[in-house]
Amino acid sequence: MIKVSNLSFSYTGGGVPVLSDINLEFDQRTTAIIGQNGAGKTTFVKLLKGLLKATYGEILIGEYDVKMRTAAELARKIGLVFQNPNDQIFKRTVLDETMFGLLNIKMGRYTAEKLAVEALELVGLDDKLSMNPHDLSLSEKKLLCIASVVAMDTDIVIFDEPTIAQDHAGKEIIRRIIQKLKEKNKLVLTIIHDMDFVAENFDRTIVFNEGKVLLDGSTREVFSQKDVLEEANVEPPGITQLANRLGLKNTILTVDEFLHECAK
Numbered sequence: 001m002i003k004v005s006n007l008s009f010s011y012t013g014g015g016v017p018v019l020s021d022i023n024l025e026f027d028q029r030t031t032a033i034i035g036q037n038g039a040g041k042t043t044f045v046k047l048l049k050g051l052l053k054a055t056y057g058e059i060l061i062g063e064y065d066v067k068m069r070t071a072a073e074l075a076r077k078i079g080l081v082f083q084n085p086n087d088q089i090f091k092r093t094v095l096d097e098t099m100f101g102l103l104n105i106k107m108g109r110y111t112a113e114k115l116a117v118e119a120l121e122l123v124g125l126d127d128k129l130s131m132n133p134h135d136l137s138l139s140e141k142k143l144l145c146i147a148s149v150v151a152m153d154t155d156i157v158i159f160d161e162p163t164i165a166q167d168h169a170g171k172e173i174i175r176r177i178i179q180k181l182k183e184k185n186k187l188v189l190t191i192i193h194d195m196d197f198v199a200e201n202f203d204r205t206i207v208f209n210e211g212k213v214l215l216d217g218s219t220r221e222v223f224s225q226k227d228v229l230e231e232a233n234v235e236p237p238g239i240t241q242l243a244n245r246l247g248l249k250n251t252i253l254t255v256d257e258f259l260h261e262c263a264k
């Protein structure tokens with residue numbers, strides 16, 4: 001559904017590339033993009049969304065060549081939840097914020113409100129419709145941004161660090177939303193530093209390092225590559241590390257798997 005070919009990008013014209021020669025295809029597998037700060041992850045998803053223009057290479061979303069499409073056309077295909085909610089929120093009420101994108105693609109007010117309220121129910125903010133978003137906690141602001149993007153019902157949904165500032169309950173809401181999107185055959189891409197969350201929720205994991213793809217495979221395959229991950233300064237999930245130290249042979253991703261393996 002997304003095909004990225006020979007993609008390179010530099011913020012300063014001919015300067016040092018932030019991304020070099022990226023070749024990736026994305027399908028319906030839930031996919032985590034990981035890697036240390038500055039590896040180029042956010043730049044990559046901004047290119048997918050058409051917010052930045054590739055210095056070199058091509059991005060195809062279905063039949064769309066991203067660089068030939070308008071922001072409005074891309075808004076119907078691809079939703080991006082920014083890392084920092086303050087980059088996304090600008091309306092005066094929670095409901096208006098969630099309806100904004102829908103009204104912007106010329107949806108009628110009645111349907112837009114219905115979809116917005118449904119999305120706010122999903123994230124547990126439906127009792128705060130008339131609140132000013134700036135009076136919400138950081139965790140709630142992030143959930144509001146998620147609701148605004150989910151309401152758009154795009155085929156592709158990208159989250160940039162959704163679990164930051166979330167407690168267990170907030171992470172559970174995000175986990176459920178990702179599952180729900182997957183069930184609806186949406187392509188879900190998530191930039192994330194929380195490796196436990198990655199291990200528990202994503203089919204595929206891609207490791208970015210210094211603007212290149214260092215690893216790409218099933219989450220289990222990727223977390224089994226201890227030495228390569230070290231090169232990218234990525235620590236496997238806590239439970240995977242514990243299992244390694246105890247000498248368990250298989251790559252363990254969850255506590256349940258750990259207990260099951262220990263009981264053998």
Ligand SMILES: Nc1ncnc2c1ncn2[C@@H]1O[C@H](COP(=O)(O)OP(=O)(O)OP(=O)(O)O)[C@@H](O)[C@H]1O
Nearest residue numbers: 011018035036037038039040041042043044083208
């Ligand atoms: N607007 C910008 N102008 C110039 N350089 C930028 C800009 N945005 C990001 N960079 C640089 O591009 C590189 C990649 O940044 P990017 O935000 O894509 O990395 P990241 O992997 O998402 O990091 P993080 O995990 O910290 O969000 C970094 O060196 C960063 O300083």
